Amino acid sequence: MMRSTSHTIRTRRTVKAAATLLAGALALSLTACGGDDDKSSGTDGSPTAKESGSTLTLPKLNGTTLEVAAVWTGAEQANFKKVLAEFEKRTGAKVTFVPAQDPIINFLGSKVAGGQPPDVAMLPQPGAIKQAVDKKWAKPLGAEALKEVQKNYSQGWQDIGKIDGKQYGVYYKAANKSLVWYNAKVFENAGATEPKTWDELLSTAQTVYDSGVTPFSVGGAEGWTLTDWFENVYLSQAGPERYDQLAQHEIKWTDPSVKDALTTLAQVWGKKDYVAGGATGALQTDFPASVTQTFTGGDQPKAAMVYEGDFAQVNIGQAGAKVGTDAKAFPFPAVGDTAPVVSGGDAAVILKDSKGAQALATFLASPDAAEIQAKLGGYLSPNKNVDFSVYPNDVQRKIAQSLIEAGDDFRFDMSDQAPQAFGGTPGKGEWKDLQDFLKNPTDVAGTQAKLESAAAAAYGN
Incomplete structure (x- = not known):
């Protein structure tokens, strides 16, 4: 088992209400609003801002040096460094x-072994x-x-940071992993409409293809993008109970429900000319490029x-x-x-117990840090106490509102719940097996056989 008993019980609640809320809110709002400069609530139905004003008190840490490790790169890293800079300003600490x-986890292992976590x-x-x-x-x-943490997070987000009843993780960052982004000009030129069902998605893809544009960009060079595809299909098709069972390896990857999900995925991945660059091209495309190539080239993107x-x-x-x-x-x-609602996230975990590290975890658990x-x-x-109005556009404000209003009724990314050898290692386990499936759907x-063999080894059963 890779999560606490309390979380296992909690996540087995039905997601139907949350899925309905999230899908409905996004369907009504995502395409209708630019609103990049509209930071306040109003008659357009955007979220009402919460009461602002910080009461967070942090200790003075002059002379303290801290290191924070993360896999973030590019803009994500640059933006997080601005959060760390505010912590430095408030405490006098120096954070690298x-x-x-x-x-x-392997990176940290080498640091711990070297005495420098x-x-x-x-x-x-x-x-x-x-x-x-x-x-x-x-x-x-x-x-x-x-x-x-207890003041600012729902019980569900607290529980996934607990091990054996103790709080170790502060979920600083979350993700709504149930979105499909599209080039609006391409859809307009093709006369394509937004799909609500898988069959409608295939019909929309054909309409786009007939207009002369490849329907899908897939970042197959990074296996996690493929696990996310699978999880959305599986959660919607097999249902939340099966999802929980597969996440804990309580059912095998040779189960008929996995066969159904892979067969469904093959309707996109295996369709000739539906994936930019074909399987070979997709496997050479990382996640950032998969996004940028969808929105460059005007109305003739890749x-x-x-x-x-x-x-x-x-x-x-x-x-x-x-x-x-x-x-x-x-x-x-x-x-x-029901449409799927899959979430992910990144948790701050303390490796060196000190006044400075505890203060940084406290700051990252506060709305002050998140709002930056x-x-x-x-x-x-x-x-839940982040002011929705701070998000830079109405699209993201409503995504944030939907996440908070879903409360504890969500499903966390399945591969992120698995042992890292199976669900989180490049070139191994689920990442590699789904890359191979993209190549030969x-x-x-x-x-299924390869997935089950890798899962059994990683889970030890």
Whole structure:
């Protein structure tokens, strides 16, 4: 098991209400609003801002030096450094960002072995938190940090940072991983409409293809993008109970429900000329490029649509496109009865228990820290006391509102719950097996067998 018992019970709640809320809110709002300069609520139905004003008190840490490790790069790293700069300003500490490599748990292992672990690490998987605790690297949150977490997070977000009842993780960053972004001009030229079901998605793809543009961009060079595709299809098609069982390896990857999901995925991945560059090209395309190539080239980009989470907005901006006008989005279409709601996130975990590290965790658990990065775009916070008005456009404000209103009824990214050897390592496990499936989507049974073999080894059962 890679999460606490309390989380396992909690996440087995139905997601139907949350899915309906999220899909409905996004369907009504994502395509209709640019609003980049509209920071306040109003008659357009945008969220009402919460009461602002910080009461957070941090200690003076003059002369203290801290290191924070994360795998973030580019704009995401640059924006997080601005959050760290505010912590420095308030406390007098000096904080250094340490770029880490995937899988971060291996990176941390080498640092620990060398006697130089960072003070805090941003871990992208609950499974990695569990490993850090099992290896006795992670330290539980102190009283002030724990107080801030309990004040600002729903029980569900608290629970996924707990191991054996103790709070180790502060979920600083969240993701809505159930979005499909599209080039608005391509859709307009093709006469394409936003799909609500998988069958409608295939019909929309054909309409786009007939207009002369390849329908999908897939960042297959990074296996996590492929696991996200699978998880959305599987959650909607197989349902939340099966999703939880597969996430814990309580059912095998040779289960018929996995066969159904892979067969469904093959309707896109295996369709000739539906994926930009074909399978070979997709496997050479990293995530940032998969987004930017959808929004460069005017109305003749390399692809019309790209599936990924709200964080794709950073890369959309790098392509020179504007969210809400050039780039729009719709909820991942329902394959079964209900559209999927898949979330992910990154948790701050203390590796060196000190006054400075505890203070930084306390700051990252506060709305003060989250609001700094929220203003910069491409970021979503699960902190329920973040003022929605700080998000830079109406699209992201409503994505944030939907996440908070979903409360505890969400499903966390399945591969992030798995042992890292299976769900979070380049060239291994689920990442590699789905890359191979992208290359040969007719081999459903062989892919299932490889997935099950890798999962059994990683879970030890």
